[in-house]
Amino acid sequence: MPAIIPQPLHLSVPADATVTALAGTVLVAGPSATEQRIALQASAFLQADAGVTVPLTDAPEPGVTVIDVRLDSAAGPEGAADGYEVDTSVRPMRVAGSSAAGLFSAVQTLRQLIVAAEGEAVVEAAQVSDAPRYSWRGLTLDIARNFFPLASLERVIDVLASYKFNVLHLHLTDDQGWRIESPSRPELAKLSSDTSNSGKAGGYLTLADFRQLQDYAAERFITVVPEIDMPGHTNAATAIYGDLRPDGKATDKYEGMEVGFSQLTFDLPTTEPFIRDVLGDMAGITDGQYLHVGGDEALTLGAEEYAKFITLLEDVVADTGKQVIMWQEAASAPTRPGTLVQYWDTRADTAPFVAAAERGAQFIMSPGNHAYLDMHYTKGFPLGQDWAGLIDVRHAYEWDPATVIDGVPGSQVRGVEAAIWTETLSTDDHLFTMLLPRLTAIAEVAWTAPERKDWESYRARVAVAAAAWRRAGLAFHESAQIDW
Ligand code: TNX
Numbered sequence: 001m002p003a004i005i006p007q008p009l010h011l012s013v014p015a016d017a018t019v020t021a022l023a024g025t026v027l028v029a030g031p032s033a034t035e036q037r038i039a040l041q042a043s044a045f046l047q048a049d050a051g052v053t054v055p056l057t058d059a060p061e062p063g064v065t066v067i068d069v070r071l072d073s074a075a076g077p078e079g080a081a082d083g084y085e086v087d088t089s090v091r092p093m094r095v096a097g098s099s100a101a102g103l104f105s106a107v108q109t110l111r112q113l114i115v116a117a118e119g120e121a122v123v124e125a126a127q128v129s130d131a132p133r134y135s136w137r138g139l140t141l142d143i144a145r146n147f148f149p150l151a152s153l154e155r156v157i158d159v160l161a162s163y164k165f166n167v168l169h170l171h172l173t174d175d176q177g178w179r180i181e182s183p184s185r186p187e188l189a190k191l192s193s194d195t196s197n198s199g200k201a202g203g204y205l206t207l208a209d210f211r212q213l214q215d216y217a218a219e220r221f222i223t224v225v226p227e228i229d230m231p232g233h234t235n236a237a238t239a240i241y242g243d244l245r246p247d248g249k250a251t252d253k254y255e256g257m258e259v260g261f262s263q264l265t266f267d268l269p270t271t272e273p274f275i276r277d278v279l280g281d282m283a284g285i286t287d288g289q290y291l292h293v294g295g296d297e298a299l300t301l302g303a304e305e306y307a308k309f310i311t312l313l314e315d316v317v318a319d320t321g322k323q324v325i326m327w328q329e330a331a332s333a334p335t336r337p338g339t340l341v342q343y344w345d346t347r348a349d350t351a352p353f354v355a356a357a358e359r360g361a362q363f364i365m366s367p368g369n370h371a372y373l374d375m376h377y378t379k380g381f382p383l384g385q386d387w388a389g390l391i392d393v394r395h396a397y398e399w400d401p402a403t404v405i406d407g408v409p410g411s412q413v414r415g416v417e418a419a420i421w422t423e424t425l426s427t428d429d430h431l432f433t434m435l436l437p438r439l440t441a442i443a444e445v446a447w448t449a450p451e452r453k454d455w456e457s458y459r460a461r462v463a464v465a466a467a468a469w470r471r472a473g474l475a476f477h478e479s480a481q482i483d484w
Contacts, residue, residue, distance in 0.1 A: 003464035004112045004381055005440045005456065006164060006447035008130035014089045017125030020065055022046065022114055025123070027056040028092065034100045039069040040143065041219070042095070042107045044395075049468065050114050050121035054239075061121060066092035067110070075106075080131030086110055089125040101221045105130070105164050116467075134401070136364055136415025137446035138167030138193075138225070139439065140342075144174035144236070145257075146196045146422040147203035148431065150321050154216050154427065159474070161220035163443035168217055169225040169292060169417060172205075173470055175235035175254045175262050179204045182225065183284075184277040192236040195253045200426040207251050207285055214287050225325065226282050229294030230275065231301060231309040232279040235262035237278075243270045257423045261297030266308050283320030290340070291416045295326035296379050307333035325364070331356035340414060343405060344368050346388070354407035362414040364403040370445075374421040377477055383424055384434055397441035397458055402452055416446035429475040436469055436476035437462050 001013065028038035039056045040102070046054045060066050071431045074097035076083015084106035087094040088367035095110055097103025113124045139160060141148070148156075157168060164301040172180045176197045178188040181204060193204040205213065234244075242250040242368045246265055254262075264271050282291055293313045298306055310326065317324040325340040337360030343353065344366045356361070365371070368388030375391040376384050387393075396418075404409030418439055425431050442461055444453060463484050467475050478484050 002113050002126045003461035004109055004128070005458070005461050005465055006444040007452050007454075007461070008109065008128045009449055009452060010127075010129040012127045013125060014127065015091055015405075019117060019122035020088070021052055022051050022052045022054065022121040022123055023069055025054050025065040025093075026060050027054055027067050028058070028060060029056060029172065030071055032071065035069055035071055035103070038100065038103050038107060041104075042067075042069060044426055045107065045111050049111055052121050065093065065136045067095055068092040069095045069103065069107070071098075071100070071103055072096040072127065076102060076129055076131045081131070081135065083131035084109070084129040085130075086113070086126065088113055088123050091129055104132070104161075104221045106165055107134075108162055114401065115464075120264070131163065133449050134413070134415035134446050136167055136417075137165045137204045137443065138169050138364070138415065139165060139419035140169040140171060140175070140178070140227075140366060140417050140419035142171040142421045143179050144171055144229075146198060146200055146305055146426040147177065147179055147193070148428075149203060150205065150209045150213055152428050152431065153365045155474070156431070156435075157213075157220055157222055158472075159401055159432075159439065160222055162468070164438055165443060165445055166221055166222050167225055167415075167417065169227060171227045171229065171421075172226050173228050173236055174233045175196050175259075177202050177204070178236040180210060180282070181207050181279040182278050183207070184281050185274070187240050188237060188278070192240045192253070195236075195255050196254060196426070197257055197423045198426050199255055210285055212406065218287065223288040223290070224286070225288060225290045225292050226286055227294055228278055228282055228291035229296065230313065231264040231266075231296060231306070232262060232296065232298030234259060234264050237274070239260060244274060245269065260297040263298055263300050264309070266288055266305045266312075267394070270310070272312065275312065277317050279320060283317075283322050286322065289323050290325055291320065291322040292325040292342070293317060293331040294327060296344070297329070303332070310335065318426065328353065331361065335359065335361055340364060342366055344372070344419065350405050350407060353405050357408045362412050363405070363408060364414055364417050365404050366417045367399065367404050368421045369395055370399040371416065371442055372421070373418050373434050373442075374423070374425065377464065383430055385421075385424065391438065393437055393441055393462070393481045394455060396438040397444065397453075397455055399445060401445065416442060418442040432469075432475040433477050436474060437465070437479065437482065440465060
């Protein structure tokens with residue numbers, strides 16, 4: 001069986017199947033701008049992956065093998081959103097999506113059907129009909145503890161796209177630095193981005209960087225969700241603006257790895273204008289529908305002041321026209337029905353989540369003990385932390401988002417995000433060592449129907465996937481659980 005990650009809903013190989021040399025094939029696409037654009041992307045992917053030029057043409061020479069790229073509302077399992085089909089056993093080969101996102105997914109599957117055979121790139125014969133289990137398949141990436149520039153983020157997006165993720169949630173601000181230019185508060189990026197957790201170089205995304213990143217992501221059907229963390233995790237702001245502090249004095253900059261000590265103060269007259277400024281700035285540059293406003297680990301705040309903040313944050317985000325996302329702690333406040341809650345800390349009492357679900361909240365599942373990819377793989381692993389436990393590949397793979405929180409119905413689970421926090425990670429090699437292979441396990445958790453998931457099958461497929469990482473020069477951890 002071809003090694004496709006995430007495992008498709010339906011995959012079969014005809015009995016008389018043979019492989020086809022990729023060299024000499026051509027792409028033909030439907031007439032719409034979307035079909036033409038995705039076919040050109042396919043051509044670029046095949047060139048980069050296999051070093052083979054597969055041109056897009058209107059008039060294929062007679063006799064050449066055609067790969068037909070097409071929008072087709074009937075593609076994929078009946079009634080499924082963003083479904084797609086790939087059939088490389090027929091002529092022309094069929095690459096079809098019921099939507100643009102579905103068609104892009106079809107292209108990712110096609111890429112994984114191309115393997116090297118005796119030094120030549122060939123297309124394996126397979127029939128695939130597929131659609132995602134969840135519409136939200138993301139990665140939370142912390143660029144506040146250590147900064148990662150645009151080039152690194154684009155490499156992450158490339159990997160996300162190939163495993164059919166569609167959300168990149170950027171944790172842009174924290175105690176250790178402010179990583180996004182905020183036009184109404186220029187001091188934040190200018191004066192509070194030179195620090196980092198490990199004392200490595202800081203940095204921030206300019207507006208132009210952020211726009212370029214969003215465009216790069218959007219071309220790959222990935223939505224960027226920016227997070228400005230409040231009312232805790234705010235030392236990068238209070239280190240610049242003393243007037244956000246009751247004593248009027250700016251805090252010291254922070255380069256350590258403690259959490260939960262910083263806060264905004266609800267009753268100061270400067271607080272709401274600050275929140276409106278920075279969230280207004282973010283809403284202004286964000287193409288996607290969502291703003292994440294943190295809400296986690298505000299450990300120095302009393303419940304009452306915390307709840308006032310949550311209500312204010314919901315109001316301010318609503319005023320910008322965006323939809324609000326918050327970490328799970330927000331569920332202890334009276335959140336509104338439309339609020340998206342991101343679950344992370346499995347040690348917490350579940351009653352507030354059940355209550356929030358009853359009020360209509362939806363959940364994004366990032367349980368720390370399965371989805372926190374900054375956790376060690378094994379005891380004593382040189383990178384990362386272990387407060388949520390050890391997460392070797394199998395542990396990242398074997399869980400079901402629908403049953404993570406007792407009492408929250410599976411129907412209120414919008415999807416899944418892996419998360420990677422960068423206190424101990426300061427280079428691309430660090431980042432990818434922690435992401436790969438585990439990110440592909442989370443991809444399958446988010447995409448694949450539970451009855452199609454199987455550790456032994458995944459374990460064999462992930463070994464095949466490593467060829468692409470080696471080719472792209474991506475670091476990965478050779479976990480002892482996989483026969484590489
Ligand atoms: C918990 S996840 C945090 C982060 C840390 C992370 C380290 C969350 C909402 N809070 O601030 O970076 O653990 O694993």
